[in-house]
Amino acid sequence: MAFMTYLPTLTLFGVGSLNNLHTQRIPGKKALVVISNGKSTKTNGSLDKTLEELKTAEVESVVFDKVQANPTKVIVEEGAQIARENGCDFIVALGGGSCIDASKAIALLTSNEGDLWDYVATGSGGKKQAPNNPLPIIAIPTTAGTGSEADPAGVITNEKNEKLGVGDLRLFPAIAIIDPELMKSVPPKFTAYQGFDAFFHSAEGYIGKRANLMSDMVGETAMKNVGKYLERAVKDGSDMEAREHMAFASYLSGIEMVVGSTSSQHSLEHALSAYHQDIPHGAGLIMLSKAYFTYWINKHVCDERFVKMAQLIGMENASKAEDFIVALDKLMKACGVSDLKMSDYGVVPDEFEKMAENAIYTMPGQFAVGYTEMTKDDCVAIYKQAYV
Structure with a gap:
């Protein structure tokens, strides 16, 4: 706490x-x-x-x-x-x-x-x-x-x-x-990239062992706002109610990083875009997210939190951790970002070893947030699963 x-x-x-x-x-x-x-x-x-x-x-x-x-x-x-x-x-x-x-x-x-x-x-x-x-x-x-x-x-x-x-x-x-x-002139795809960045700031902290009463309050509110308003902001940039709520979600997710922490998903993305600078940060997170969160779901370290996150982004009847991936994919499809491919940015599988080493060396604190140790081989496996 x-x-x-x-x-x-x-x-x-x-x-x-x-x-x-x-x-x-x-x-x-x-x-x-x-x-x-x-x-x-x-x-x-x-x-x-x-x-x-x-x-x-x-x-x-x-x-x-x-x-x-x-x-x-x-x-x-x-x-x-x-x-x-x-x-x-x-x-x-x-x-x-x-x-x-x-x-x-x-x-x-x-x-x-x-x-x-x-x-x-x-x-x-x-x-x-x-x-x-x-x-x-x-x-x-x-x-x-x-x-x-x-x-x-x-x-x-x-x-x-x-x-x-x-x-x-x-x-x-x-x-x-x-x-x-x-923010109303931001193009739809960048609105989506940025909105998911805000979401993952809070989601990563929510499933990490540094989560606390304050970060939970801030993170849950941020994720709920993303789940309700991001699709609207993507589809109509002049929808000022949606823009306001997304600005609020982003602000709260910044606070979440102060009272809580991001996790190793950010480490993996930083290594990805460090070698491929033209990858927007939010796009990199989107491409990694389903493989990354599936890794932790399979560990069963905080199943109830994945259920809660699925509910926060619109899947009210969620009952198992795997439902989060379903809800996340649905939101990505609604925002037009479910088909992003690393290969479109020139990423090749031969790079995954050095990216995994880079992630662990440069941002060890984010790896310490996880409930169990994530090895280099685990990181490579996540890159491989996320790669298309």
């Missing part, structure tokens, strides 16, 4: 909440506004609106627009250099989880010397505590999936194909603006 709660972020939630940014206590005078290398924030008006809000608050800004999906250490280093050169004293992260994750790493590296990996606690990281406080962060998510606006870590990939968390309690955003209106 034990848990630790520390959620220092001021959160503004709801349609139109970005309009209130200028009324908040802004944590600096010059912002590095971090966006993706795509066009969405520029074409849908969210960047202009954010810059207008900052200007109204008498804040200067510099835009850094090079963050890609699955952000890399090289891009983070470039962002930190630009922040230093321009005298930026806080970060505004405007975009999906990749932008917010990259912003956290940029915030840490801007105010601390050395290599970013000096401050990474696993894999080949230097396991050092950053001596100086990171720059403050304002997180403005434009997708509903990662919940990065609610946690103190960002996932970055280095040149060794290590996709790892850069974490520090000082990296909780100072302010999070969760405005579902910014």
Whole structure:
């Protein structure tokens, strides 16, 4: 039942909440506004609106627009250099989880010397505590999936194909603006990828041995919202009720990672997309999910929790653990993502050994969440079962 709660972020939630940014206590005078290398924030008006809000608050800004999906250490280093050169004293992260994750790493590296990996606690990281406080962060998510606006870590990939968390309690955003209106232009397939990412954050924690009273409350609510509203959001992006509930589910799943934990499914996906950067994180999780959760169902370590999850996503008469896979597959089909194939992204079975080794080496903490030990051979078997 034990848990630790520390959620220092001021959160503004709801349609139109970005309009209130200028009324908040802004944590600096010059912002590095971090966006993706795509066009969405520029074409849908969210960047202009954010810059207008900052200007109204008498804040200067510099835009850094090079963050890609699955952000890399090289891009983070470039962002930190630009922040230093321009005298930026806080970060505004405007975009999906990749932008917010990259912003956290940029915030840490801007105010601390050395290599970013000096401050990474696993894999080949230097396991050092950053001596100086990171720059403050304002997180403005434009997708509903990662919940990065609610946690103190960002996932970055280095040149060794290590996709790892850069974490520090000082990296909780100072302010999070969760405005579902910014999410209505997200295309259907990415809405689905992101929604399942939010779901798996909570599902993984729910079947792990770090589950507790707080994580159960948060996770169950998140999964119930995904089960009820994700299909609607995928089929009609302008359905603001569905967008609001999915933004709420994403936010809660970010909190779940603070009061609970993700598990080795995330480790397996990080290794997958570390070698194939064009795989969206949520898509990778979807491709692995049925094989991964079937592995744990066959262990019979928490059958009643799988039954509960099936009920949460719409299978009210679920009575056995295997029903969860049926309910999960039904939701995937409804959202149009049941036919994703690793082979479409260039993945080949010969890679599974090195991916399994990578997953275990880089993210051992997620493996420790399981009720029983998961070996390298188990990981390879899951990759094989998930592969098409």
